Amino acid sequence: MTPRSVHIVALKRSQIPEWQRLRTALWPHVTSEQHRKEIVDVLSDLEFNAVYVAVGSERKLHGFVEASLHLTAEGCHSSPIGYIEGWYVEPEKRGKGIGRALLKKAEAWAIANGCKEMASDAEIANVLGREAHRALGFEEVNTLAHFRKSLKDNPA
Ligand SMILES: CC(C)(COP(=O)(O)OP(=O)(O)OC[C@H]1O[C@@H](n2cnc3c(N)ncnc32)[C@H](O)[C@@H]1OP(=O)(O)O)[C@@H](O)C(=O)NCCC(=O)NCCS
Numbered sequence: 001m002t003p004r005s006v007h008i009v010a011l012k013r014s015q016i017p018e019w020q021r022l023r024t025a026l027w028p029h030v031t032s033e034q035h036r037k038e039i040v041d042v043l044s045d046l047e048f049n050a051v052y053v054a055v056g057s058e059r060k061l062h063g064f065v066e067a068s069l070h071l072t073a074e075g076c077h078s079s080p081i082g083y084i085e086g087w088y089v090e091p092e093k094r095g096k097g098i099g100r101a102l103l104k105k106a107e108a109w110a111i112a113n114g115c116k117e118m119a120s121d122a123e124i125a126n127v128l129g130r131e132a133h134r135a136l137g138f139e140e141v142n143t144l145a146h147f148r149k150s151l152k153d154n155p156a
Pocket of ligand 1: 026098100121128132
């Protein structure tokens with residue numbers, strides 16, 4: 001159960017700066033300019049994207065979930081699929097059910113949009129993120145290592 005003082009709601013425009021603050025905490029390698037561009041992209045297509053936020057006292061945001069509709073996803077058999085693009089709760093607010101409540105909203109949105117499956121991803125090294133997914137009913141369908149090689153100095 002989420003703390004009584006925390007409410008999960010669909011993102012309002014006035015909450016965009018707070019959402020960007022949390023996005024930056026989840027994806028610190030992404031530049032502010034790129035965050036702003038992605039925010040515009042997400043909000044310009046709310047038929048295919050959804051953002052829910054956890055609002056605490058004094059309107060501060062403690063977490064968010066971003067979901068979208070995918071036609072296919074690793075290990076899934078139906079279409080469309082609700083896809084978790086981002087899921088984050090501030091470190092001091094974790095372990096209190098906020099992540100679970102955010103995910104539940106995203107799943108309800110996916111069901112309302114005709115989805116029968118939900119999919120997501122997490123870095124292999126993100127043990128906590130993987131554990132939280134499993135605790136909330138996700139099964140791990142693949143662990144994939146990605147590789148790169150410069151072809152400039154080192155051709156095959
Ligand atoms: C993943 C995350 C959003 C979960 O948020 P949260 O508010 O702590 O989640 P909840 O308190 O609702 O817990 C959800 C489930 O995860 C499990 N869980 C949470 N923290 C855990 C931990 N430290 N170790 C093991 N399991 C844990 C719980 O067992 C819980 O299941 P339960 O309700 O049956 O006990 C949060 O840990 C986070 O922001 N992590 C960093 C970002 C990230 O990894 N995102 C996911 C990949 S993009």
